[in-house]
Amino acid sequence: MICVANVDDIIEDCAKGLEVNNFYLIAVKKDSQVYLYWNRCPHLGTPLEWEEDRFLDNAGELIQCSTHGALFRIETGQCVAGPCQGQYLQSVPFTIVDGLVMVEDHLLRAPQPL
Ligand code: FES
Numbered sequence: 001m002i003c004v005a006n007v008d009d010i011i012e013d014c015a016k017g018l019e020v021n022n023f024y025l026i027a028v029k030k031d032s033q034v035y036l037y038w039n040r041c042p043h044l045g046t047p048l049e050w051e052e053d054r055f056l057d058n059a060g061e062l063i064q065c066s067t068h069g070a071l072f073r074i075e076t077g078q079c080v081a082g083p084c085q086g087q088y089l090q091s092v093p094f095t096i097v098d099g100l101v102m103v104e105d106h107l108l109r110a111p112q113p114l
Contacts (some may be wrong), residue, residue: 001095001102007034008099015055015063021108025092026055027101028063030074034101036092037077041065043084063089 002020010016010029017039018025024039026048039047043065049055050066057064062080063072070082077089094103 001097002105002108003100004036004094004103004108005101006099007096007101010034010101013056013060014053015049016053017049017055020103023108026063026089028055028074033075034094034096035074035077036094036101036103037063037089038092040090041067041070041084042079042087042089043068043070043082048089 004018004020004025005027010027012029015026015028018027024047026037026039028035041048044067046067048065055063057071063074068083070079070084072079072089077091079085079087092103094101
């Protein structure tokens with residue numbers, strides 16, 4: 001398992017970009033739950049953030065793609081508006097061990113899923 005973040009470093013109602021072994025992820029904390037996705041829009045595969053650690057819409061309710069504005073539910077990754085409506089951000093399986101977000105090694109070594 002590889003540690004990708006400390007849970008306490010992810011601020012409630014905020015998102016954080018993560019880079020591990022040249023793999024890019026986004027972590028979001030909402031209602032004390034952590035959500036983890038590959039940092040890649042299902043529309044064109046571009047990174048999502050507007051600027052460093054800025055992934056959410058103005059209301060802080062949805063993840064918003066900076067390229068064409070698609071909006072995704074934080075809890076499921078489902079796109080609810082925009083050119084990839086109905087598609088999903090791809091979640092990254094993880095476990096929390098002693099306050100650390102841990103991801104299986106092979107997910108951060110193999111080519112990223114499309
Ligand atoms: S690349 Fe994200 S909405 Fe087009």
